[in-house]
Amino acid sequence: MGKSRATLLGEAMLKNTKQIIDNMPDGEEMQIGDEVLTKEEIQRRFRTDGDFAVFLGTYLDKYFKEFAVRKEFGKGRRIPRRPSG
Amino acid sequence: MFCQELIELMKEWGDPSFDYAGDDATRVDVEDMLRKRPLAHFVFYDHGDEKGLVAQDGGYIIDSDNVALLKDRIVYTLACLYGKDGGWEAHRIGARAVHCYVEVVGFMTGALKEFQESFNYGFKLLHEIGPKFSEISEKEKEKMTELLDDLMEKGDFLGAMWMGRNRDSVRWYNGGGAPPESTCFFRRLAVRIFGPEIGWNLRKSLFA
Numbered sequence: 001m002g003k004s005r006a007t008l009l010g011e012a013m014l015k016n017t018k019q020i021i022d023n024m025p026d027g028e029e030m031q032i033g034d035e036v037l038t039k040e041e042i043q044r045r046f047r048t049d050g051d052f053a054v055f056l057g058t059y060l061d062k063y064f065k066e067f068a069v070r071k072e073f074g075k076g077r078r079i080p081r082r083p084s085g
Numbered sequence: 086m087f088c089q090e091l092i093e094l095m096k097e098w099g100d101p102s103f104d105y106a107g108d109d110a111t112r113v114d115v116e117d118m119l120r121k122r123p124l125a126h127f128v129f130y131d132h133g134d135e136k137g138l139v140a141q142d143g144g145y146i147i148d149s150d151n152v153a154l155l156k157d158r159i160v161y162t163l164a165c166l167y168g169k170d171g172g173w174e175a176h177r178i179g180a181r182a183v184h185c186y187v188e189v190v191g192f193m194t195g196a197l198k199e200f201q202e203s204f205n206y207g208f209k210l211l212h213e214i215g216p217k218f219s220e221i222s223e224k225e226k227e228k229m230t231e232l233l234d235d236l237m238e239k240g241d242f243l244g245a246m247w248m249g250r251n252r253d254s255v256r257w258y259n260g261g262g263a264p265p266e267s268t269c270f271f272r273r274l275a276v277r278i279f280g281p282e283i284g285w286n287l288r289k290s291l292f293a
Binding site: 020021024025028029030031032033034056059060062063064066067070071 | 132165189190191192193194195230233234237242243245246247249250
């Protein structure tokens with residue numbers, strides 16, 4: 001049985017994320033709160049920690065879209081609307 | 086690391102500042118300093134969590150037991166998660182305004198200049214335009230969006246991602262920042278029925 005469209009879309013997103021991590025300059029680090037991750041640690045965690053992979057994929061995707069809407073379509077809001085309440 | 090720029094700027098502006106770092110940053114010393122200077126701004130750049138601002142020894146510099154020391158002050162923090170509960174509590178007990186983040190703060194070491202600019206921008210605006218917190222909040226988010234776009238254009242996509250996450254997580258309580266969602270069902274219900282002003286000020290014991 002072939003893969004569902006949802007699976008294919010998800011795989012594409014994760015493939016893009018992996019490529020972005022692989023293209024990180026050597027020696028650069030990601031600091032998340034009090035945790036500091038080297039490129040190798042990010043790559044390893046991406047492979048072994050599903051939540052981390054989804055987190056990076058989700059938020060890269062979100063801000064790529066926001067950037068594209070703002071720049072390419074010229075009609076995005078520069079400032080996100082504040083939640084009400 | 087990011088705070089050093091603010092310390093230099095305060096010297097340049099002629100503002101008296103008292104720097105507690107490393108082993109000096111104990112709860113006792115900071116409480117003592119806050120008692121002696123009741124109206125001074127309080128700037129904190131270090132680790133935090135939902136409950137408070139974390140000291141070097143792993144305890145808290147500020148938590149719910151001594152949060153009253155922040156009353157009438159402008160509080161400017163770069164600390165993970167403080168906006169989720171502790172920062173809102175500081176605002177509720179009477180801090181003039183609280184700058185804080187509701188999520189974990191992240192950054193890339195390849196874009197330290199851009200992240201320093203984003204983290205310190207709100208405080209610089211406070212000096213430039215005075216305590217107009219809503220305006221500062223909007224300009225700060227606008228600056229972070231500009232920095233996000235710059236990082237995207239440079240190809241630093243992970244840096245851009247963290248800039249966006251930080252922008253969406255930063256709050257100025259008393260500057261239009263929406264209150265955090267309570268973890269207590271009854272508190273959420275009270276906020277929905279009575280609004281945040283009354284709902285958040287009902288005593289905890291009413292829900293027990």
